[in-house]
Amino acid sequence: MKYWINLFLAFIFHGLVFGQHVQVDAQSYTPQELIENILIGSQCITNVNVTNVVGGNFNSSEKSYGYFHNGGSSFPFSEGLVLSTGRLSNVEGPNTSLSDDDANNWGGDQDLEAALNESNTLNATIIEFDFQSIAEQITFRYIFASEEYQEGNPNTCQYSDLFGFLIRPANEQQYTNIALVPNTQTPVKVTTVHSGIPGACDPINEAYFGSWNNSSAPINFNGQTAILTATANVERNQTYHVKLVIADEQNYRYDSAVFLEAGSFQLSTDLGPDLLVANGTALCEGETYQLLAQEPGNTNTYKWFKDGAELMGETGTVLDVDAPGTYQVEININGCLLYGDVVIEYTPQPQANNTTLTQCDTDQDGLSTFNLFNAENDILAENGTYVTNFYNNLNDANAETNEVTTPTAYNNTTPNETVFARVENQFGCYTIAEVTLNTSYNPVSLQPYNICDDSDNDGYTEFDLNLVEAHIIPSVPANSQISFHLSEEEALANSNALTGTHANTLPYTETIYVRITNNQTCYAVTPIALQVLSPPSLLANETTYYCTNTYPQQITLNAGLVNQTGTFNYFWEFNGNALGLTSESIQINEIGTYTVTVTNNDNCSATRNIEVLPSNTPTIENINVVEASNNNTITILVSGDGNYEFSLNNGVFQTANTFTNVAPGIYTVTVNDTNYCGAVTVEVAVLGFPKFFTPNGDNINDTWIPIGANLQHLSLNVKIFNRYGKLLKILTRHEHGWDGTFKGKLLPSDDYWYIVKNTAGKTFKGHFTLKR
Structure with a gap:
């Protein structure tokens, strides 16, 4: 809690000295006296009449406004009038408690809200008065203080109570607020005048912020502005109405106060705005x-x-x-x-040097294209913010007329022409320097820079300009600086320099321009041809096969030149190791990767890879036959390094090694290496049994015999029975089949049965029909 000190006469009589902080008095002065005798205190401001007073109703002798004096403290005003949004007693220092007052039915002020474009005010303290002046301007000084100034707290950036000094002609209704940040239309508030809050907000109008207040401050508020001056322009001898008002916003918490200096409400005259370096008006x-x-x-x-x-x-x-x-x-x-008073500051004139700007001359006529701003570093004698413009004569430079409109590409009309540079700072202060336009002619001839095309071989590639520069260096004076440009004009203007790498835009040959600078002066501008040379054209990489069954026979590998003439060098490698072979073609009999690098007379190279894979004739390991079935098949099992294809009876080759739906019979199976390493053949029999025969002597189906019974099946055991199981015939290898007889007699048409065994022990059973 904070205690305010009453000024008892006994203390005064005994000459006691009290604590050095602001002291207040709510009773000694009426509102009329506070305005007329304390704030104004001048006979030259007349017809002063207080018309309205509003403050907090604290049901005691307490008020929210009154007289103050600084009590010998450091507070800038010795005495004056103070208005608060809380109890007047809570204005007194030191700053050891929170001023946070409220009172019954203490409303806000609509005029203040309208003037500041705000809303929701409450706890408004108001003193209104009329006056007349014999001068056209009045001023008074004030300090705004608030508990909402909270050092290091982001709330300072967001919240503020409101106050205003509202003035209007007495016969009008529209107020003007004159409690403004100097030279602006911004109302003074916590949020518009403060130093920076780290991590929350930057300083704003910090020049008008006074201080953060510690616990020993002479007033009971956390912060305050510097001394500010309110100024109003008025008409002489006319009645004006003033409303001094301060109010809380949103809620009653965290009070504020405005201190008006005694006797500062004065007649004044306007000498104009301060002319300050900080404002750019010096x-x-x-x-x-x-x-x-x-x-x-x-x-x-x-x-x-x-x-x-x-x-x-x-x-x-x-x-x-x-x-x-x-x-x-x-x-x-x-x-x-x-x-009236005004602060006037001066700023020095810019310092500028006369200089000579030298540009390259490509035809020795003393005329060229200049970037006048290239002289700026020599013109300016000091660091700072300057604007430089150029003129053809001194009078135009002084008058700022007929400015050179193309300073980055200025064409002089006479050799050694002089132009005039007007160097101006942010205050409009200027100095004029002479710039003499000189030319230099130093012919430099550069050999083309060649580079081999990339793998696209289309005449386009990227040039490393660092390598191009290294190519040029021996042809120019020592310690020269080199830049590259697309056009002679850009090289002369030293603009749009190319850096890093440059991709040519014309195939095979493109000309760019080199600017050579020596001792910070253009020495020469000269073209250089960038040439893209074609490497040898080779066939694409390929894969070929070596038949291992032919080893040590050799095959030929060729470098693969395509429609090329001239002399070429060849370098062959095998699995990354040099072979020592330098001919266009070589003979090999080893499996692996062969690489040939072909170099032409321009020293451009191309590389081709040839992968040699193994292959050979197939070896038939086994043939599986499914026979005497509804779907006879032949499956050939082979081994070898090749890629193999299969055929029956010289038919179309297939990659599958199984043939399906094979009719009974004897077949020639061919297995071929697709890499041309050879083929093998073998005969295969597929056994089948006719369903009928017609022994009628017409030589068509006159006998019955198993189909596919060749030498492979010479040992077939074939027995034929009638339907009753009587053995009728055993076929021998020398017979051509059963003719439908038994012991020389013709047997009738009927179904007959067979049992066939092969040498592998497999038995086939079935029946067939004899037709007469």
């Missing part, structure tokens, strides 16, 4: 500026001051200023004093 060195302070009246007297010292002999309405300082004027109008 005067230029050597410049003269007039201050005008004329007020109506023939009997007025004027005194001028510079930095507080009277300028003797300066008694007119105008003062010529030619030096920096704080200037004041005192105007006496029939005993009423008006004051």
Whole structure:
């Protein structure tokens, strides 16, 4: 809790000294006295009349406004009037508790909300009064303080109570707020005037922020602005209405106060805005500026001051200023004093040097294209922010007329022409320097830079400009700087330099331009041809086969030149190892990867890979036959390194090694290596049994015998039975089949049965029909 100290007469009589903090008094002055005698205190501001007062109703002698004095503390104002959004007693220092007051039915103010474009105000303290002035301007000084100033707290960036000094002609309704950040239309608030809050917000109008207040501060608020001045332009002898108002916003928490300095509500005259370096309005060195302070009246007297010292002999309405300082004027109008002041700062003129700009001349006529800004570094004698413009004569440079419109590509019209550079700083201060346009002619002839085409072999590739530069260096003076450009114009202007790599845009040959600079001066601009040379054209990489069954016979590998003439060098490798062979073709009998590099007379090379894989004739390991079935098949099992295909009876080859739906009979099976290493053949029998025979002597189906019974099946055991199981015939290898007889007699048409065994022990049983 914080305690405010009452000023008892007994203490004064005993000469006691109290704590050094601001002290307040809610009872000694009426609102009329606070305005007329404390705030104004001048007979030259007349017809002062307080018309309305609003404050917190604390049901005691407490108020939310009143008189204050600094109690010998460091508070900038010795005394004055203070308005608060809380109890007046909580204004007093030190800053050891939170001012956080409320009162019953304490509303806000619509005029304040309208003037600041805000809403939801409450706890508004208001003093309204009328006045008349014999001058056209009034001013008073104030300090805004608030608990919502919280050092290091992001809330400072977001929340603020509101206050305003609202003024209007008495016969009008529209107020103007004059509690503004200097030289802006921004209302003074916590959120518009503060130093930076780390991690939350940057400083804003920090020049007008006073301080963060610690616990020993002379007032009970966490922060305050610097001393600010409210200014209003008025009409002489007209009645104006002023509303001094401060209010909480959103809620009653975290009170604020505004301190108005006693006697600071004064007549004033406007000497114009401060001319400051910080605002970009400072005067230029050597410049003269007039201050005008004329007020109506023939009997007025004027005194001028510079930095507080009277300028003797300066008694007119105008003062010529030619030096920096704080200037004041005192105007006496029939005993009423008006004051005006202005701060004037000067900034030095830019320093600029005359210089010569040398450009390359490609035809020795003394004329060229200049980038005038290339002279800027030599012109400027110091670091800073400057604007440089160029003119053809001194008068135009001074008058800022007929500016050179193409300074980056300026064509001089006479040798050694002079142009004029106007160098201007941010304050409009300028200096003029002469730039002499000189030309140099140093013929340099450069040999083409050649590079072999890439794998696309289309005449396009990328040039490493560092290598091109290394190619050029021996042809130019030592310590020269080299840049590359697409056109002669860009090279002369030293613009759009190419860096790193450059891909040619024309096939096989393209010309670019080289700018050679020596001692920071253009030495020469010359073309260089970038040439893309074609490597040998070779067949594509290929795969071929060596028949291992022919070893040590050799095959021929060829480098694969395509429609090429001239002399070429060949370098052969086998599995990455040099073979020592240098001919276009070589003889080999080993499996692996062969690489040939072919180099032409331009020293461009191409490489071709030939992969040699093994292959050979097939070896038939086995043949599986499914016979005497509804789907007879032949499956050939082979071994070998080749790729094999299969055929029956010289038919179409197939890659599958199984033939299906094979009719009974004797077949020639061929297995072929697709890599041309040879083929093998073998005969295969597929056994089958006729379903009928017709022994009628017409030589068609006159006998019955198993189909496919060749030498492979010479040992077949074939027995034929009638339907009753009587053995009728055993066929021998020398017989050509059964003729349908038994013991010389013809047997009738009927179904007969057979049992056939082969040498592997497999038995076949079935029946067939004899037809007569």
